[in-house]
Amino acid sequence: METATADKIETKYVQKDYKSDVNVRWCPGCGDFAILSCVHKAMAELNIHPHETVVVSGIGCSSRLPYYMNTYGFHGIHGRAAAIATGVKVANPNLNVWVTTGDGDSLAIGGNHFIHAVRRNVDINIILFNNKIYGLTKGQYSPTSDRGFISKSSPYGTIEDPFRPSELCFGARGTFFARAIDVDMKNTTEIMVAAAKHKGASVVEVLQNCIIFNNGIHDKIADRAWKAEKTVMLRHGEKMLFGKENDRGIVLDGWNLKAVTLGEEGYTIDDVLVHDATTPDNTLHIKLSLMGYDNDLPVALGVIRSVDSPSYDSDYEEQIAEVQRKTGKQSFTDFLMSSAHIWEIK
Known part of the structure; x- marks a missing residue:
């Protein structure tokens, strides 16, 4: 839809403008449908x-998602999405570049590309679908599968500790990390919008259900019956409150985090932490992102970290412009044809 302004025609897009006419081919009930809708x-x-x-x-x-988008798309090979996206963004910084990837695709064969895209702070939006299983290849354990997980490739249970996506992101000095659940479409959409507005590499881990090979893997936090007690939605500048009555909160207990009920043990609203997603020090962000793994704390959802930092593509552009200004060479051809790079063969 187009609306006229004083000096230009402004286009206002709606959800259907981003949908392709390709029939969506995921298993009925797959969490990917919800994520796709949130992207739109x-x-x-x-x-x-x-x-x-x-x-x-x-x-x-x-990785089938690009087919269902009325945008440009690139279906790469296994694990290489972050590398391809980096090339796209550096070649044309004006493009909005998104990566859709799974826990196997990005954290196994694509692990190095993932951490280096984050380390470089390339301005791309990475949506990491985490169902803790290899779904497309029919149910093998993945890098995020829990120790002891029984699958077709680990019939007696895995003997490996899993990757935690947030730890990889923060270990690579990531500037943006958020977490969402596929069934919580309102907050997932809100988080994706925040990720896209962030200048630099954004990582959104979406806890997604594979209904065929790992059904219910996130039910302990996603089920409506107890979701309010098992998760805390973090918002910058707001108290870390949760619970059906919003009467529970996250407080500091020495060096650790602790979940308390207001009015018990002497705790009041004043003791509850206020979320600061923008502090450069990621110590608390790491602690928040690891809640609910090996402890009784609620799982943190929302934007956990969002810190301003120079992006790779912007710095790259500035560097090229500076070299062009100093040398007078405006292109690679100019560089090659300069006297310093021409040899006369006699």
């Missing part, structure tokens, strides 16, 4: 031009 909604809210948007993927169920 987020792009509409951002009002980004479809023709200036690229969705890149690797291999896996999640």
Whole structure:
């Protein structure tokens, strides 16, 4: 839809503008459907031009997503989505570049590409579907599968400790990390919008259900019956409150975090931490992101970290412009044809 302004025609996009006419082929009940819908909604809210948007993927169920987008898309090979997306963004910084990837695709064969894209702070939006299983190849354990997990490739249980995506992100000095649940579409969309607005590499881990090979893997926090007691939605500048009555909170207990009930043990609202997603020190962000793994704390959802830092593509552009200014060479051809790089053969 287009609306006229004083000096230009402004396009207002809606959700359907980002949908392709390709039939969506995921298993009925798969969490990927919800994530796809959230991507469409987020792009509409951002009002980004479809023709200036690229969705890149690797291999896996999640990596079918570019086919269902009315944008440019690139279906890469296994684990290489972050590397391809980096090239796209550096070649044309004006493009909005998104990566859709799974826990196997990005954290196994694509692990190095993932951490280096985060380390470089390339301005791409990485949506990491985490169902703790290899779904497309029919149910093998993945890098995020829990120790002891029984699968087709670990019939007696895995004897490995899993990767935690947030730890990898923070270990690579990531500037943006958020977490969402596939069934919570309102907050997932809100988180994707925040990720896209962040200048630099954003990582959104979506806890997603594989209904065929790992059904219910996130039920302990996603089920409506107890979700309010098992998760805390973090928002910058707000108290870390949770619970059905919003009467529980996260407080500091020495060096550790602790979940308390207000009015018990002498704790009041004043003791509850206020979330600061923008502090450069990631110590508390790491602690928040690891809640609920090996402890009785609720799982943190929302934007856990969002810190301003120079992005790789912007610095790269500035560096090229500076070299062009100093040398007078405007292109690679100019560089090659300069006297210092021409040899006369006699």
